[in-house]
Amino acid sequence: MYHQICLLSSIQDASKSEHAIRAVWRSRGYDITRDYYLQHQALASSLPMTLTKPMQKDLGSFGRSYTKTLDNAVMTSPLLAEWKGTETPMITLFGRRGQPLGFDLFDNKGGNYNFAVAALSGSGKSVFVNEMAYRYRAAGAKVWIIDVGRSYKNLCELMDGEFIEFADERDNNLCLNPFSMVQDINNDMEMLLPLLAEMASPREPLNNFCYTSLSSAIKQVWDAKGSEATVTDIYNLLRIGKIYEDGASEIELTHMSVALEPYTKYGVYASYFEGQANIEFNKDFIVLELEELKSKPDLQAVVMQIIMYRITQEMYLDRSRRKIVIIDEAWDLMGSGSSGHFIEAGYRRARKYGGAFGTITQSVDDYYKTEATKATINNADWLFLLRQKPENIDRLGKEGKLTIDEWMKRQLSSITTDHGNYSEIFVHSPMGSGIGRLLLDPFSMMLFSTRPEDFEKIKNMREQNSMTTEQAIEVLLNERIKNDRRKRVDRRNATI
Ligand SMILES: Nc1ncnc2c1ncn2[C@@H]1O[C@H](COP(=O)(O)OP(=O)(O)OP(=O)(O)O)[C@@H](O)[C@H]1O
Ligand SMILES: [Mg+2]
Structure with missing residues (x-):
């Protein structure tokens, strides 16, 4: 074995550099000694591909190489390497030292394929996700993107995709009646129930009594009307305060009916929920734009969940194909009532059907604000972090999502985005972790530019x-x- 460190430094910095390198080695238990007089040999042997047979002989005759047991040799080899990613290079980044880093969400064999992206505004989340959507679509996957703010419009045009814009209730012609989407009530109940619970209690989760009563109401309405049922039927049943004729009247049920009213034929959102659902996903690249619903967060959260529900049904049709669903500005779009259950059910389904859900938020903190967003980060094996505020890095450690030691903290704090050149992304997964740079060609950059x-x-x-x-x-x-x-x-x- 032969160990040599070659420092290249200006004369002024030589002493400082020497101390720094000594400190690094000392922290690992090694004391290094300064080399004199043999600069030429030292420099030549430090360069790549120079340790040829004659060079080895040369080093040997100077008493510079020595033998070690195999174990010792392995343990003392100073390996400086970056993560290479997983076996399929679906998305390619480049490490800070130039190592190509390729990965595929679906290479995670033991867990799920879902992902979460968090970073400060303007750090390149949408650009990265545009690239991801583009790569997966190019490899034959079906892609859905739910967004607020038209970050994906250009890509959608280029991919000959479907751009579905939700309009405000006066101009709306999209019907989303969840009952007419049900295929098998026993299976679909796990999503239908939290969906109606979100309508009935948009701010906080329903208590046990209300939740089970709502479940009975859905069953009753379904038995009576099947896929012709609407939210109005549930409303009519709850309004009288009892689900069964011989039961006592409960004020809590009446309260639920009041909350459901906007979604019934008497309410302002009637046009979205009365009649047969007509939302279809005919193309392979679909962008659903919810910007027009921004001023009505309750409706936006419900619409978002119905879309997710509809997508998971679509996923079921062809299990062999990969499917990606991306929810940008997720914190804004997800409700805070019972949507945690809903998200968990959706994510569970997606994994079974070969699908991946991905969410994007402005900060790690946003993920821990509501039950719904908590469910999205807890059920995502892949985490992508771009530029962060230091306090958010600590949060990830506290919540147990990452092990944050001093080194990790330094790594995460050093992530930057160089506008127009690259964005740095910390990729964390059960398959490994590392920092990679997203380098784009000018065409893609212009296409994804926001x-x-x-x-x-x-x-x-x-x-x-x-x-x-x-x-x-x-x-x-x-x-x-x-x-x-x-x-x-x-x-x-x-x-x-
Ligand atoms: N990989 C990259 N290479 C070069 N420039 C980039 C890259 N990623 C982002 N940028 C630049 O940064 C800008 C903002 O990126 P982007 O819209 O993706 O940010 P964002 O994190 O989604 O912001 P917001 O949270 O406000 O939606 C882009 O328009 C582009 O100019
Ligand atoms: Mg964005």
Whole structure:
């Protein structure tokens, strides 16, 4: 064996560098000695691919190499390496030392395929998820994205996807009656019940009595009307305060009916829930945009859950195919009532049917604010962290999601996003963890960009010059190259 550390430093920093390197080795129990006079041999042998037979002989004759037992040799080898990822490079990042890091959510054989992404605003979450959606779709998966804010519109156009926009109740023509979506009431009850519970109590979970009463009400209504049933039927039953004719009247049931009213034919949201559901996912790339419902968080949470319910049913149809569901701005979209149960049921189903759910929030803290978001992070084996606030890093340690020691803290605090160049992502999974950089080509960067000016330019080009998204981006990139070239020439001329 032969150990040599070669330090390259300026003369002023030489002593400081030497101390630093000694400290690193001492912390591992080694004392290193300074080498004199043999700079040439030391430098040559430290370079890659130089330890050839003659060089080894040379080192031997200077008494610099020695033998060790195999165990000792392995333990003392200074291996500096980065995580290489999992076996399938579906998404490719690059480590800080240049190691390609490829991974596939579905390589996690022992657990689930779900993921959670958390980072500060503007750090590149949507760009990363755009890339992820693009890669999976390109590999044949079916992709759904639920979003607020149109971050995925360009990608949807390029992928010839379906862009479903929810409009406010006056312009709405999408019906989401959950009863008409039921295929097998015994199976579907695990999602139908928490869904109605969310409508009946949007702020906090229902108590036991109300929850079981609601369950009986759903069964009764289903037995009587089957898939023709609507929320109005549940409302009518609960309004009188009792589910069975001979039972005593309970005020709590009447309270539930009051909360359900907006979703009935008497309420403001009637157009979303009366009649036969007509939401269909005909294409393989589907973006559901909920921005117009932003001012009605209760309705937004219910709509979001019905979409999830409908998606899990779709997943069931073809178990052999991969399916990805991404929920951007998840904290905003998920309710806080009984949606925890709902999410757990949905996530459990997804794993069985070869599907992955992924959520995105602005901070780790957002994940611990409601039962629903807690359920999403607790049921996600994959965690992707971009730029974070230090206090949020501690939170992950406290909640037991990560083991946060000093080293991990330093690693996570050092994650940055260099706008226009790359974003750094800490990938944590049961298969391994590491930091990787997302480096994108200019076309993808423009396609995924959420900068208003890029977005507007593409939109205008499409509308005014009747171009496709692809053509618009090509033209814009060519313009940019020409501008850069002109600027360079001007600068050169100015210096002459
Ligand atoms: N990998 C990357 N390489 C280069 N630039 C990037 C990268 N990721 C993000 N950016 C830049 O950062 C901008 C913001 O990224 P993005 O919209 O993904 O942030 P976000 O975390 O989703 O923010 P918000 O929480 O506000 O939605 C992008 O428009 C792009 O200019
Ligand atoms: Mg975003």
